[in-house]
Amino acid sequence: MNDIYEMMSTLRAVRRLLPDPIPDDVMDRVLQAAAWAPTGGNMQPWRVIVVTSSERKQALADIYKPAWYRYAKGYDKRIEQLPADEAEKARRNRVAGDYLADHLHEAPTILMFVADPQMMAITDAKLDRVSMVGGGSVYTAVQNAMLAARTEGLGCVLTTLHCLAEQEVKEALEIPEGWATLAMIPLGYPIGSGHGPITRQSVTALAFDDAFGVTWS
């Protein structure tokens, strides 16, 4: 028995992965977990590419690495504005992010979640703000996959920086016209402990009672 609350409360972003391959039965359970997720109209408009060849992993790493170091410049500026304890934590995340960018091709597996917006009813597509609802039929599966990875003792982290060069990613993985890339998840057994305590805001800070801004208690 794998307690669901224990898994949720220890699902850390793990960016340091051993190169050891993931057994097929373990990968099967991770993919099955994703397949169980609810999607709009039960359309399951997503697919996941399980990338394991050196060549394609290298191609993804070659796309991700410059995107990360460009992004990290802005991240460094944000760090300077943080209080000391938060800045220290953010600096450790920066180092872990650098490690991931430098070693992405060494992960045994990289999951790439893709989706076809034509298979979705995206109810906020025409609003005067950035659309986000399409993600509702994909990140439910992504979260299930990450929780299953945690359950199986695998480390993982949800990344989206590859979207900054989506066309190159699509060429590298032969993703057809019309499909979008939503999540890139390096997956492998952790170097070191991997899972453990997470830092999150309290329920009191995140939940409201009956109307926005009213503290839930």
Added chain:
Amino acid sequence: MNDIYEMMSTLRAVRRLLPDPIPDDVMDRVLQAAAWAPTGGNMQPWRVIVVTSSERKQALADIYKPAWYRYAKGYDKRIEQLPADEAEKARRNRVAGDYLADHLHEAPTILMFVADPQMMAITDAKLDRVSMVGGGSVYTAVQNAMLAARTEGLGCVLTTLHCLAEQEVKEALEIPEGWATLAMIPLGYPIGSGHGPITRQSVTALAFDDAFGVTWS
């Protein structure tokens, strides 16, 4: 112990809910599960409004009901094109959807997940396709909340049709300018069994081996 795979594999869309209130400790665990979810840069750019007053639930029902019946017209047309067994299932979903639309105000609780795109780095915002990545920092929390609801014996279903009248929803729940509404989740103890087997595509249909279109086996 609540086995994570058992919860994932029996998380059905439950649209028929008893009006019985949800105890505070149960709701706390559902909200805590949401709070544990990973988000981009650990920014947790979402909030959840726990709607329980008759007045505000009625306001949401008044928005949702006409949106559902407009949407259902297109759904009926899709049903006509399905093979007999799928059409039968779709017709049952239509009836359950009608039930939800007619009884939404009777649910003891309605969760409304909102998010501030200003707190996110949405990497696909400038691509020549509908953006979906913003959902990656919200639906992870939504999925955790629904899995926790299942674990606690509650029924729920993820709906997004309220976005068709987002401005009215924002007025009803006093959601400030700049915040987006991403998921409305009626929550309550199920009428009847609630949870149980789900119909999903197989892993073989959803996962690819190293490149798009190559069956994973």
